[in-house]
């Protein structure tokens with residue numbers, strides 16, 4: 001069926017389901033497949049069997065709304081409590097820790113920022129204009145959150161060794177500082193920040209410390225199990241008050257699920273919003289959103305139960321093998337290299353000699369879907385279990401494109417790193 005003109009009116013008559021779905025096929029015909037092995041942007045695929053479990057669990061609860069969990073859907077309350085308990089166990093939280101499921105990393109970060117702000121009203125009463133100190137590489141969700149809750153952000157401008165600049169963060173601490181952030185790892189480089197160093201500053205200055213484990217929360221624990229070097233990043237580090245970890249990334253749940261975990265349940269008081277100002281009685285939530293899809297919560301629980309620690313560990317082992325093969329292949333060629341020694345599954349490819357914008361464009365033309373890095377110029381690849389075995393064809397295409405760029409047969413038409421939702 002040919003693609004029709006964009007609809008600009010709300011038609012009087014509906015269409016039958018067959019026509020409707022044919023129309024949807026046409027509309028979606030230009031979409032990329034999320035699970036294409038050549039998609040190195042964001043395909044958190046853990047196996048067809050895992051995807052089937054995720055879909056089934058999602059579908060079973062897609063009609064259920066967690067805001068009515070206590071009154072209508074005790075299953076959702078139980079799934080959420082058990083996902084939180086499993087994640088607290090995985091991230092080595094002490095007795096008395098707490099947490100909840102949000103709709104994504106951005107909401108987990110928003111609620112962490114809001115919790116830190118209200119915690120500071122009691123614990124940092126001198127901070128009249130509360131401020132967050134961010135490493136250069138922290139996710140823009142922190143700036144978004146700060147705007148929403150009326151806080152200021154001080155973002156560092158350097159990343160020595162591609163990690164947070166702890167000395168500069170310390171120098172930036174002032175009377176208004178209430179919160180420090182480290183990422184395990186940050187999205188741009190995949191290299192874990194010196195969490196212990198940042199947390200020590202938080203302890204020394206009485207600040208809230210958040211670890212952004214959105215992308216690494218479900219990876220790093222299993223890397224450590226495999227004997228790979230992982231710097232301390234979880235609740236074992238004294239001074240870490242909260243951790244975000246995305247279920248819908250390497251937790252492999254359906255989209256719309258992340259965790260915000262707190263070392264101390266008592267701090268939930270600073271996260272919770274309650275009001276009985278309207279005619280319908282008490283309204284009280286830990287989330288920014290109100291209604292929450294039960295499918296996202298149920299699928300998180302189902303995948304964690306289905307895979308167990310062993311299932312996650314196996315998939316992390318596959319990611320490690322793919323990363324290693326790519327790094328070794330690039331090192332043998334010599335013109336391109338993986339930036340630093342990323343613990344994460346998000347790795348950057350850079351070059352001392354080649355124009356990386358041109359390399360990225362060449363790789364795009366060969367059908368790969370890759371992310372971009374702006375500082376330094378590079379490619380950002382997100383390696384998942386889907387990419388086991390792709391290294392041979394990826395390296396061959398990279399070498400071919402590198403030849404074209406090195407010989408001057410290809411030059412950049414000039415695209416930049418852009419993320420537009």
Ligand SMILES: *Cc1c(COP(=O)(O)O)cnc(C)c1O
Pocket residue numbers: 103104105106107139141183185186187212213214215246258
């Ligand atoms: C993905 C990501 C986020 C934001 O998560 P969303 O689910 O896209 O809102 C925050 N921090 C890091 C490190 C991430 O990788």
